[in-house]
Structure formats: C-alpha cells, structure tokens
Ligand code: NAD
C-alpha cells in the first residue's frame with residue numbers, strides 16, 4: 256500500500272504577509288517566486304539603497320525595513336550576513352509581531368549568536384542549494400532548486416510548517432526539501448566554501464598556474480590547462496559524480512589522477528581541513544570574520560587585491576575576450 260506523504264504546499268502562509276529584507280541574489284528571486292506562488296509579499300529596503308529601484312520596477316511595494324517588519328507575519332532576512340546583526344537591532348527586534356516568523360537563508364548569525372532572537376517568535380531557515388538566478392529560472396520553467404530547511408525556535412507550533420511552506424513557495428518542494436538544523440547548515444556551508452569550493456579550488460588553480468609558468472611554459476597554455484578546462488570536469492562531477500568524470504576522461508588521465516592526485520591532496524591536507532573545520536565549529540572563524548568586518552576589512556581588502564593582481568587574471572581576461580560565447584553569458 257502506498258503511504259505517500261501529502262505534497263508540501265504554501266497553505267501555511269496563505270494568510271500571511273511576507274516581508275523580504277534585502278533584494279540581491281537571494282532576495283529578488285525569493286520575492287518573485289513567492290509572489291508568483293500566490294503569496295503576499297512586500298519588500299523592505301533603505302530608501303535610495305542600491306536595489307530599491309529594481310524592486311519597484313518589479314512591481315513590489317517597497318518600504319523602509321522597520322515598516323515592512325511591522326506589517327509582516329514572516330520576515331525573511333536576505334541582506335549580507337555581516338549587516339544582519341545591526342539590521343536586527345535597528346529594524347526587527349522592536350517591530351516584529353509576537354508569534355511572527357523570522358527566516359534566514361544562512362544560519363550564521365543565529366548559530367554564532369551575533370543575533371539573539373526574541374523568545375516570542377518562530378526562527379526558521381530556508382536555504383536554496385543554488386544561487387538566486389537559478390532559484391528564479393528553475394521556478395519559471397516549472398521546476399525548483401532543492402532547499403534545506405530548519406527550525407531554531409518554535410513558539411507557535413507551526414514553525415516547521417511555515418519553513419516548508421516558504422520552501423514550497425520558492426519552488427523547492429518541486430525538487431527536494433531536506434530538513435537540517437542551524438548548526439549543520441552553518442558549519443557545513445562555511446566548510447564547503449572555505450576548504451573546497453572557493454578557497455581550495457582557487458588556491459589549487461593559482462598554484463598549478465604558478466608551477467607551469469615558473470617551469471617556463473607560456474601563461475596562455477597554463478591558463479587553459481589549469482583554469483579553463485576545470486569547467487568541463489566540474490560539469491561532469493555535477494551531472495554524474497566522479498563516476499561520470501572517470502567515464503569521460505582518457506585512460507591516461509585516469510592513471511595520472513590515481514597516482515598524482517593523492518600526492519597533491521594527501522593525509523596532511525586532510526588534517527588541515529580538519530583544523531579549518533575546528534575553527535568553524537568552535538567559533539574562531541566567526542569571531543575573526545566579525546572583527547575583520549568591524550575593523551573596515553583591512554586584511555580582506557589586501558587578500559582580495561592579491562587575488563585580483565595574480566598573473567592568471569591578466570592572461571585570463573585577454574583569452575576570454577576571444578571566446579565569444581563567454582561574453583554572451585555576462
Ligand atoms: P546580496 O549581497 O546579493 O544582496 C544583499 C541585499 O541587501 C541587497 O539588496 C542590498 O541592497 C541589501 N542591503 C545591503 N546592506 C543593507 C542594509 N544595511 N540594510 C538593508 N539592506 C541592505 O546577498 P545574498 O548573496 O543574496 O545573501 C543574502 C543571504 O542569503 C545571506 O544570508 C547569504 O548567506 C544567503 N545565501 C546566499 C546564497 C547565494 O547564492 N548568494 C545562497 C544561499 C544563501
């Protein structure tokens with residue numbers, strides 16, 4: 256006998272007013288998808304801020320964040336993580352109705368206690384596993400991007416339903432909803448971007464480029480070998496895991512992978528990954544990042560400039576100009 260779970264719908268939010276604070280990558284796609292799912296959405300932004308004009312052009316009522324919060328039954332906090340603590344204190348804390356829901360797309364501030372939510376509200380999380388533009392385009396096609404959801408605080412007994420309804424409104428329920436908690440979402444998200452996706456991958460590319468160029472090979476050839484072709488490999492991983500990658504690369508590439516991969520990323524690398532994870536788990540990373548942000552980003556700016564000045568960026572810009580299809584995707 257089939258015991259299919261009832262489809263997840265937006266029903267739990269049908270009578271709710273939803274305030275979206277922030278109208279960037281996530282904010283805009285959330286606002287548009289929720290409205291197209293039949294929900295009542297207003298947008299809260301600083302007058303004259305960078306994205307207020309876009310939200311108005313999209314047909315939304317735009318009011319100051321504090322005003323949007325006063326009207327709302329659910330407030331989605333979709334500004335950059337580092338501005339959320341001040342936004343919470345200045346616009347949310349005194350204005351949010353009791354029993355309303357406060358929703359985040361990343362658990363950073365709640366988990367690391369840079370925001371301490373009031374005790375009389377639901378606190379939930381819905382994190383689409385994709386950038387904002389994909390959340391929007393998949394929704395428009397009639398599909399959805401899988402979403403993680405979590406409950407941190409449940410005063411109404413309906414927090415979980417609200418999170419699932421919000422994820423359904425984004426289109427996530429058409430794909431997959433996975434329940435998690437704030438700790439797991441926050442720590443794994445930070446680890447992934449630091450060790451593998453952003454930090455690990457960019458460092459691997461730069462060091463590979465430097466190795467070839469220092470050995471006398473031309474930078475344009477090195478660029479193609481260690482950066483450009485990475486996309487072909489990542490596409491295979493994305494579509495079918497390492498299994499698919501192994502099916503599509505040559506036997507020579509496979510043998511080289513097996514014998515040389517572990518010489519580059521070895522047991523010592525894994526030990527350092529564990530150290531990175533520990534800094535995330537014990538709050539060291541959050542403490543350092545918050546202090547860096549408050550100090551006006553002195554190291555962040557220095558590190559960023561070094562990345563922008565790396566020789567691979569110069570040769571890359573030149574080579575990409577000749578690849579017309581890349582310019583069309585800007
Ligand atoms: P973003 O930088 O694209 O957009 C930020 C928005 O906040 C803009 O509309 C900006 O004008 C507004 N804003 C900036 N400072 C403000 C302030 N002081 N007061 C009010 N509004 C202000 O941000 P994003 O990348 O969409 O991230 C939003 C949240 O979503 C974050 O918690 C992030 O961790 C999470 N998230 C992002 C992604 C992603 O792919 N970008 C994926 C999952 C979760």
Ligand code: MG
Pocket residue numbers: 453454457458562
């Ligand atoms: Mg780097």
